[in-house]
Amino acid sequence: MSNHARAARKRRCSRYAPALLLAALWGVVTTPAATPPAQRRNFIACPIVQDTDTVPCWLAEYRGELYFLGIQTDSGGWSPPWLGHQVLVEGRLAGGRRICGGIALTSEYPAAPLPAGSADGVPLPNPPVISVMRELDGRCNTLLPADPRFHIEGRRGPGPNTAASALRKFPPLPAPPNVTPPYEPRTFTLTYEFDSELATRTITEALRAVQYAQAIKARQVRIEGYRGSALLSNGQVALEIPQISRLRVQELAHTLRRLGLAPAVAVTTHWSTQPAAANGVTDPDNRRAQLVVVP
């Protein structure tokens, strides 16, 4: 265990109830499988809030080491974890200095349109993929007081935004496509957080699908839902809940109609409860649904 992690644990134990991390969750297969590449850090743990003089950092402890996940930003940026829930972390070592006492993790999956900020003047890495676990876990309740050693400069501080309007930073919504015959089937993919049926980051793909269906006067939209899994660094495989693929499909069917997909367009639904194979690297891609728009 590193000094940082040891110190953090000591502080937590002295000030708050212990937050021991147990991986014995519903949906975790305990049979060891292959492990992810060495640089990967995929684990399920309680998140830890480390306050600073500015915005708080988010950390998590795995095998006695403390990892830095990201900082509080704004509602248009990276979405931090929630105390009261465990979090699935899927990332790799970012290199560089510790941030807020934790080893920085990153990922290939962009989490926000703009960088979140800097630590000691160094830009923060793109954060790892995180998924707030679905069920409550009262053990996840660690909030560490502000530590003067940590100098975080957030793009968005704890108070009102320094920019005139944060809304301007959002990417524009997709424009209706300009397509000409012959029309081809087109697939739109939505990805999800682990165990979630809410496509919080990719829901605009549903809008694109409806726009395309309207543009080509589609006959059918086929919705396909998939169940993912995540290969953890300890060799275990975390499986999404069996009904998640169905829930994703049902949500999308509802969404398509509310977006204006005409009743004349047939919507067919298909889902698989068979979890996708996990490799510990591209597992976030398997938590998905597809909208296939058929001319």
Place this chain on the structure above:
Amino acid sequence: MFQSRPGRAIAVCSCALAAVVMAAVAGAGGTPDVAMTASAPAATQQAPASYWLAPNSQVVLPAQSHYRDEAGETGVVLAGGALATSGHPFFTALGTNGRACVTCHQPASGMGLSLQTIRRRWQETHGKDPLFAAIDGSNCPNLPQNLASSHSLLLQRGLFRVALPWPRKAGPDGSPVDPEFTIEVVRDPTGCNTDPVYGLKSSDPHISVFRRPRMVANLKYVAIDAGGQVYGPAGPFNAKRLAMVMDRDPQTGRYVTMNIMSDARSPTLRYQAQEAAHDHLQVTQPLTGQQLEAIVAFESQVYAAQDRDLAGDDFDRPGGPAALGPGNLAVARSGVLGDNFGTPVFKSFEPWQSPSAAGSEAQAQFRASVMRGYQIFFNRPFWIRDSAHINTAGLGNPAKRTCVTCHNLQMVGTDASAGWGDLGTNNEPWADEALFSPNYAAGPQLPLFKVVCRKDARPHPFLGRVIYTHDPGRALISGRCYDVGSVVMGQLRGLAARAPYFAGGSAEDLRAVVDFYDRRYNIGLSEQERVDLVNFLSVL
């Protein structure tokens, strides 16, 4: 009589001001002065305005009118100029119970309805006013209506019964709703939820929840028309990371903001008026298109806010703080995000910064207190925690933020996003009645429900799958477990005229509001800070 005075450059029909006719206005006395909690200056000696405008009154509402309230005066501005109420559907009893829209949206109550007004009407009419109609002005229609105890929630907390079908089968647009939870009645002080005719197990099952009427003013900030797209960055999607498509105007197909009602069940003012006419006025026929248009037109041009403090300072006077007073509300732009320093939510109080600009030492002290309160409201971070649709909307749990994180829409302090959230005003443990309002009548008054969510449903993010609540709120419309207890926040304007606060009337005064937030989020406000916040809220 209404009080009128010249004001800013708003459309004013001056001839109408002289033609105010008050033949049918009941009552002449104003609300009694109530001492402020801090260094508020002495009260003015102006005559109080009428506290009650009865249905079918044949009067002319002046373009500007003023009504005594606990913190000075509330002002009401009609941007379209003075209005004759005779025959106007907002002011006319259209149904069978003698009520009009104005019954529950009184100018003297900031276009809402204060508990003080309710109690006074009871006393003056011995409970015969249509305000106390059995359908929703009593705890349950089957109770003996001549007894005050049958109207206890209205008389003690300003709450009207809202009966909603349960289980709900469809949303406002007809799209199917498949509720994710069951509801069990744990406690039923009113008897209505277990009643064989009106209850949850009746042949026409309804759930009775009890809510405050919302203010019908400043609605260009609430029902924002953004030209066919929902206001904000998420287009047709709810900006709170719900991957949820917003409701549409059934008439035009345009997306709406979903901020009108506390449970967001009415997509438009027109829809709301039709529904309210049925539910509260007990009309036998739907309102006509002409009636609806007249109601919506009136509601879209009425502005209400505090416009004087106890020293009589006119907030709408040119050169004053640009967000105060109903006149400023009438002319300001809507749809402006105020959670930033460029366009702060209640603009600038700079005109009040110089003590020499005040008329007295007491007024200077009061203004200084208000400005300190605004600074706390705008700038002081605290840990916002375990609040569904706030912490879950991308901020993380907890989030170190300020009041304006949620109260972010410039001029009115609502949420620019579809604003429902669970701050604990409905759900246990935070909504415990004894904790919330210790000065209210002892003992539980509200129904208590046990909500049990299906195993495959996404649970409430911070309360799980078993939730005890006084009002499931938005979840009664959406059917979603994660919405249980969530309500759309109301405007922070005209507050002094329309206590009590929160959708369930659980905060009897502004101090109770501040104390609730301090307890809920462990802010650690000092006594002086609480007084400053109360004073700040009182001038809005």
